[in-house]
Amino acid sequence: MAPERNENEGEDVVDNGVLATTDGTETTGIGIVEGVTAQVEVALPATFDDDDFDDDDVVQGEDVTLIEIAPVREVPDAPEQSPLAAEEPAPAASASVASASAASVSAASVPAAAAKPAAVPAEPATPTDLDHHERVRPRTSEITLQSRRLGDFEVDRESSDLLTADRLLDPAHVVSPEPEGAWRHLVYTLSGRRINLGDSRHARARKQLDSRIAAPLTGGAKFVPVLSRKGGVGKTTVTTLLGMALADAREDRIIAVDANPDRGTLAERIGRPSGKTVRALVRARADVHGFNDISQIVARDHTRLDVLASDSDPHVSEAFSDTDYRDVADVAAHFYSVVLTDTGTGIVHSVMQATLEHADELVIVAGLSVDEARLASETLTWLESNGYAERVRSAIVVLNTARPGAALVRADELDAHFRSRVRAVVRLPYDPHIASGSAISFRDLQPETREAARELAAVVVEGLRASSVAA
Numbered sequence: 401m402a403p404e405r406n407e408n409e410g411e412d413v414v415d416n417g418v419l420a421t422t423d424g425t426e427t428t429g430i431g432i433v434e435g436v437t438a439q440v441e442v443a444l445p446a447t448f449d450d451d452d453f454d455d456d457d458v459v460q461g462e463d464v465t466l467i468e469i470a471p472v473r474e475v476p477d478a479p480e481q482s483p484l485a486a487e488e489p490a491p492a493a494s495a496s497v498a499s500a501s502a503a504s505v506s507a508a509s510v511p512a513a514a515a516k517p518a519a520v521p522a523e524p525a526t527p528t529d530l531d532h533h534e535r536v537r538p539r540t541s542e543i544t545l546q547s548r549r550l551g552d553f554e555v556d557r558e559s560s561d562l563l564t565a566d567r568l569l570d571p572a573h574v575v576s577p578e579p580e581g582a583w584r585h586l587v588y589t590l591s592g593r594r595i596n597l598g599d600s601r602h603a604r605a606r607k608q609l610d611s612r613i614a615a616p617l618t619g620g621a622k623f624v625p626v627l628s629r630k631g632g633v634g635k636t637t638v639t640t641l642l643g644m645a646l647a648d649a650r651e652d653r654i655i656a657v658d659a660n661p662d663r664g665t666l667a668e669r670i671g672r673p674s675g676k677t678v679r680a681l682v683r684a685r686a687d688v689h690g691f692n693d694i695s696q697i698v699a700r701d702h703t704r705l706d707v708l709a710s711d712s713d714p715h716v717s718e719a720f721s722d723t724d725y726r727d728v729a730d731v732a733a734h735f736y737s738v739v740l741t742d743t744g745t746g747i748v749h750s751v752m753q754a755t756l757e758h759a760d761e762l763v764i765v766a767g768l769s770v771d772e773a774r775l776a777s778e779t780l781t782w783l784e785s786n787g788y789a790e791r792v793r794s795a796i797v798v799l800n801t802a803r804p805g806a807a808l809v810r811a812d813e814l815d816a817h818f819r820s821r822v823r824a825v826v827r828l829p830y831d832p833h834i835a836s837g838s839a840i841s842f843r844d845l846q847p848e849t850r851e852a853a854r855e856l857a858a859v860v861v862e863g864l865r866a867s868s869v870a871a
Contacts, residue, residue, distance in 0.1 A: 612858035613649035615865060621733035622864045623758040625741040626765060629775045633767040634800035637834055639742040640669040644842040645857035647705040652737035658710035659725055659751045660744040667699055667709030671839025674699040677711045681731060682724045691735050703842050722754035729758050747779060756788060761863045762795040768807040773814050780821050794863055795822040801830040823863060826856045
């Protein structure tokens with residue numbers, strides 16, 4: 401039993417059982433170990449300063465009792481406590497913890513051989529209690545790793561991206577390409593390749609047009625149908641020339657699909673028919689797994705334009721519907737960048753609805769006559785009133801000269817009329833090579849015809865690029 405509290409204690413004693421001053425005083429505290437009240441004697445030094453005490457110092461000549469204090473917890477079958485402990489449980493526990501803390505600090509500096517066994521044996525504390533009372537060590541801040549160029553580490557060192565051709569090559573020894581143009585090339589040759597006057601104006605314009613046609617297209621495949629409400633205005637011819645101009649200047653794949661429900665003649669205009677038609681692709685669409693599979697069905701021109709012919713049998717061609725066109729369009733979109741569609745006469749046949757749904761840009765063909773021009777303008781009106789007003793504003797009208805000689809109508813008036821409704825108007829001159837109705841060779845066309853076809857291709861690519869940016 402702990403001694404009874406002295407009623408005559410001095411002012412140095414505080415109500416909670418802790419001395420106000422501990423200068424050279426030996427004190428006795430009440431500690432609770434596993435629910436049992438125990439008397440603990442601790443000798444405190446006269447002065448104690450953390451700054452004067454190192455972890456490696458050993459205290460000599462001090463009698464220190466090493467006491468293992470288990471955390472205070474409730475024990476159901478605890479033995480009967482003393483009246484003093486029952487009367488003031490909180491101060492007693494506080495005094496015990498304070499005394500034990502001081503004893504633990506002193507005991508840490510005493511060698512293991514000098515430590516005395518614990519006064520009261522205690523059971524090992526549970527992991528939950530240890531986790532509750534252990535001191536958590538703060539984590540160090542994480543280090544963020546960043547990649548740097550060589551110049552970021554050392555000022556005098558350079559990275560490899562600074563070795564450019566403009567920096568390393570001597571302009572005096574760089575060989576420029578040979579100039580294009582008769583007399584410019586003659587001067588270049590006679591001067592021993594020392595005088596290079598550059599390309600002629602015509603050559604520069606041609607290269608600039610090539611650059612416009614070969615401009616990259618973003619996104620998936622682009623669909624460009626060629627429309628006409630009247631037959632005989634050159635719709636198939638315009639589709640062929642546009643496809644050849646695109647395939648001749650671009651590096652990606654171009655295909656022209658003959659979607660005429662009646663018998664179309666698109667494949668006959670390239671002179672290299674494959675013997676297979678669009679119906680063959682519809683039947684074999686599930687077996688097309690690569691470009692080699694589809695290349696066996698299409699016909700290829702010398703400009704690398706692929707053509708998918710229509711059926712020559714009118715009874716079979718009538719069965720080609722909008723569903724079939726969607727199937728063909730899905731297959732073509734996997735292997736081609738631009739898909740041209742030679743539509744049938746009119747705009748209300750079975751394939752036209754699916755064709756307009758896939759269209760990214762429209763090309764409308766108009767002849768140089770009063771009725772042909774009026775039908776083309778009415779086509780624009782029909783499209784605007786049926787939900788394709790945006791496509792009409794970005795469309796292209798081709799004024800095709802299908803007959804030789806001077807036209808009976810004023811082409812400038814037609815040009816001004818259609819420019820008020822669409823984005824661009826391109827004039828296609830008369831060419832006897834086309835008028836013959838035979839296969840078209842792009843390199844055998846007249847320069848004016850070939851230039852007009854290339855201008856049409858450049859305008860189409862510019863429209864497709866603008867629609868991709870807007871989307």
